[in-house]
Amino acid sequence: MKRILIVLLVVTTLFSNSVFAQTGKTEVTGNIQPAIINVDIPSQASFIIDPNGPTFIAPELFICNNSTMPISVSMTSFDNKVDTPNQFEEVEKNEKDWWNLGTNGSKRFIYLGIGADDLYQEGYVEDKSWNEVISATQVQTETVECASIRPSHTVSLQMECNYGRAISGAFTTTYELVFIVSVMD
């Protein structure tokens, strides 16, 4: 009995190999997870203008890309919040004679910009550094692409400001900056 079975198997094998050609289809389903952006951007920041220094004090803003891929950062909004008591008119850096503005000009005009603390930070993707200081007026005109950041890296940003020195009474102003973070193309 055992011998018969072995013979049969050999015959079957020879038969299948030599007589038929067959195409084998294997369906492989790839489940690729979407890239998840995980970026830390501070939701609050502040600056102080002391016209007597004169000094502008603003902390560094850190953008930390915790994602596993490089991301691009753009700015779509950089303006006074609608409900803030003092509404500045943002202008370009050298548009005003800042030292000679009086009380009305000092309360009305301001230059605000945001740029790289250090252009050569390791966190920037090559050739995609935060090359120039982006002013509030630029952002108010159009969305500005700022820089691309490597995965698991942090870059620091520094704000700059020009302002009149004739401030007749202390006040507070609030700005809203909106960043768009996307997977780098």
Place this chain on the structure above:
Amino acid sequence: MKKMLTLLLALTLLFSTMAVSVSADTSEVTLTGEILTTIIDVDIPTCASFTINTNIAEGTEGRYVMPTLHIFNATTAPITLSIVGFDNKPESENQFTEVSRDDKDWASLGATESTSYIYLGITGEQDQSGFLNHTELFSIPSAVEVQSAEQQLCHIKSDMKVDLEIECQSGSAFPNAITSVYELIFVASLYEDVVEPSTITDLVVHDNLYFTWDASKGTEYLAMADDQMVTLTIVTNQPDTNYLVNGLDYFGSQTININTLILPDNHGRYITIEYLYDDTWFTKKIIINYTN
């Protein structure tokens, strides 16, 4: 703000059309600015002296030896300097009555009048580098004018000085030498500039030589060869000045081609321009080729 999407959300997005949301995200940063008050810091001499040598003839050098007051603006902002007091100190030995320069015939004054009347005033050179936006003092007041009202003198740039001079005229009949002490009180305040309201400053209608811009005119009439489309050059005093032409938003100085609109009952065509005038929105209507 930490944006960490959960796996569950990621899978949901994979099977919906919102995959873009995973690869682009928005972060808002609220930026609060605190602006501190400017501290006024002006150096004004606390003491000065003048001498009248009545033995030197009027108009001759040395008769009046008057001080120059160096006013230095150490504030980081420009200031406005005014004088509010210019009078004998109450305890001064000799109390003059300050008068205007032309009030007296100084050469004819006797002893009593010479010790009673004096002209004192403030002046300063033109074109001082410390002046902001002006070339000479706003006023060269006499002491008697200061006694009646505050006198604004000048705007001084930050970190600059302005020199003020005291001038004098007196009688010559002094039986004895006298000393008189005056008190001058200056007020320094932050310079208040005038910020022009953002508005249209000129408008040129191409192919029409007769139109001249007058911001206060509501309706104007024009004759044009082509009344269907008009080319306008609009000039504004600020690059972001907003205005509307036929209801469309424009900003800053520019030349635009505008399709004119038809007047009711087809009496002609028109353009409307809306702009800020006297801090309120004003509408100018330019009517072209009007017919009854």
